[in-house]
Amino acid sequence: MGLDLPKGGETVLYTGHMYQMIPTLMSVAKMTSMLEDHWLGKSLFIGRTLNKFINLSWFIPRFHSKEQKRYDEYLRNIVRLLRAADVGFGYLYEEELYTGALVRDLGVDDVFEGHARKVYERLEKHGVKRVITVDPHTTDMLRNIYQQVIPEYSIEAKSYLEVLRERGLEPKTDLDSPVVIHDSCVYARYLDVVDEPRHLLKKAGATIHEPEYSGKMTYCCGGPAESLFPSKAHEIAGKRMGQLVDMGHDVVTMCPICLFNLESAAEGKGAAVEDISEYLVKAYGI
Amino acid sequence: MARVNSEFIDEIRQSETFDAAACMHCGQCTAICPMGLDLLPRQLFLYVGAGLEDKVLENRETIFSCLLCRLCEENCPRDVSIAEDVRFLRNYINRKVYKLARN
Ligand code: SF4
Ligand code: SF4
Numbered sequence: 524m525g526l527d528l529p530k531g532g533e534t535v536l537y538t539g540h541m542y543q544m545i546p547t548l549m550s551v552a553k554m555t556s557m558l559e560d561h562w563l564g565k566s567l568f569i570g571r572t573l574n575k576f577i578n579l580s581w582f583i584p585r586f587h588s589k590e591q592k593r594y595d596e597y598l599r600n601i602v603r604l605l606r607a608a609d610v611g612f613g614y615l616y617e618e619e620l621y622t623g624a625l626v627r628d629l630g631v632d633d634v635f636e637g638h639a640r641k642v643y644e645r646l647e648k649h650g651v652k653r654v655i656t657v658d659p660h661t662t663d664m665l666r667n668i669y670q671q672v673i674p675e676y677s678i679e680a681k682s683y684l685e686v687l688r689e690r691g692l693e694p695k696t697d698l699d700s701p702v703v704i705h706d707s708c709v710y711a712r713y714l715d716v717v718d719e720p721r722h723l724l725k726k727a728g729a730t731i732h733e734p735e736y737s738g739k740m741t742y743c744c745g746g747p748a749e750s751l752f753p754s755k756a757h758e759i760a761g762k763r764m765g766q767l768v769d770m771g772h773d774v775v776t777m778c779p780i781c782l783f784n785l786e787s788a789a790e791g792k793g794a795a796v797e798d799i800s801e802y803l804v805k806a807y808g809i
Numbered sequence: 810m811a812r813v814n815s816e817f818i819d820e821i822r823q824s825e826t827f828d829a830a831a832c833m834h835c836g837q838c839t840a841i842c843p844m845g846l847d848l849l850p851r852q853l854f855l856y857v858g859a860g861l862e863d864k865v866l867e868n869r870e871t872i873f874s875c876l877l878c879r880l881c882e883e884n885c886p887r888d889v890s891i892a893e894d895v896r897f898l899r900n901y902i903n904r905k906v907y908k909l910a911r912n
Contacts, residue, residue: 629873629899629903630897630898630899630900630901630903631900708876708878708879708880712880712882712883713879740880742843742880743878743880745843747878748874748876751873759843759876
């Protein structure tokens with residue numbers, strides 16, 4: 524990331540590669556949706572692609588698109604926010620591995636379990652006791668799922684939103700803007716992270732508008748269906764975007780999958796979708 | 810004629826996570842599902858309960874299209890772990906049909 528973080532340590536920032544991977548993975552999904560007609564063919568193609576992630580971690584040459592640079596910027600925002608909150612942390616650099624969340628979602632459990640062990644061994648090797656995560660899927664893996672498949676697993680995992688809230692960070696600039704909040708299904712229903720983003724935004728002076736489905740009852744962005752059923756995914760994203768623009772035009776997300784998918788449905792609706800870190804860094808960052 | 814597969818029934822009985830037996834077929838989950846998954850989980854759970862493997866496999870597209878978003882679970886009066894149950898069926902299909910396993 525070019526931010527001069529120490530390598531390893533008891534507390535590390537764990538990106539889980541989601542922000543880095545999603546723009547590319549979604550483009551791969553789009554390519555396959557043109558190449559192969561049947562979802563089953565796609566499922567096997569995606570299985571193979573994911574297998575490469577699993578075995579070699581992050582090796583696929585990334586598209587250095589404008590979009591990718593933007594997603595990388597969100598990670599820099601998060602580093603700046605944690606620094607502003609005086610949190611000491613390291614990073615595993617090229618040794619950080621993807622957690623395997625999508626493989627588990629597809630139900631390829633034994634591949635996932637073998638991989639989870641590899642990730643755990645890597646964390647152990649570096650003496651990691653706590654991880655700070657940046658997206659809901661990685662947080663769920665490292666907080667809830669790894670301990671189900673690795674009995675001795677005891678690493679504490681918290682999302683940076685939880686860490687920032689705990690630290691009681693004070694804003695330096697007033698945001699003074701209305702936003703429409705889109706909760707991630709995984710943050711809201713798997714991890715009970717509902718209050719943290721609201722608290723941080725409100726404290727910074729933002730006015731939060733809640734869509735019809737929000738908090739625990741949030742509505743999926745459609746992203747999880749993108750790789751196998753892209754047209755259905757797009758339909759759901761469009762429906763969700765409709766619910767959001769009913770409440771305002773600046774939509775804030777907290778998951779790279781939600782961001783990517785909702786943004787692709789925002790065209791022509793006069794709405795702007797932005798990652799929460801972009802708002803928070805303006806108010807709290809150094 | 811749908812086939813009753815005893816290996817399938819055994820596997821489901823042995824599972825600690827598959828809790829679809831608690832479902833009372835009220836249809837709340839289907840009503841709220843963003844994907845409009847009509848067969849899931851109500852009908853599918855009936856098939857699973859009866860051990861009709863062929864019927865489950867016929868519905869694999871439905872099984873793979875669930876978003877695992879858990880909106881349905883918020884409304885379920887029986888607290889069925891619907892998303893985990895869907896994942897269980899995916900895993901079963903991956904192993905038995907696609908032979909997608911490490912070994
Ligand atoms: S809401 Fe629960 S009890 Fe009702 S049909 Fe769905 S799974 Fe069954
Ligand atoms: S978890 Fe699956 S079945 Fe339940 S509401 Fe979401 S998409 Fe529908």
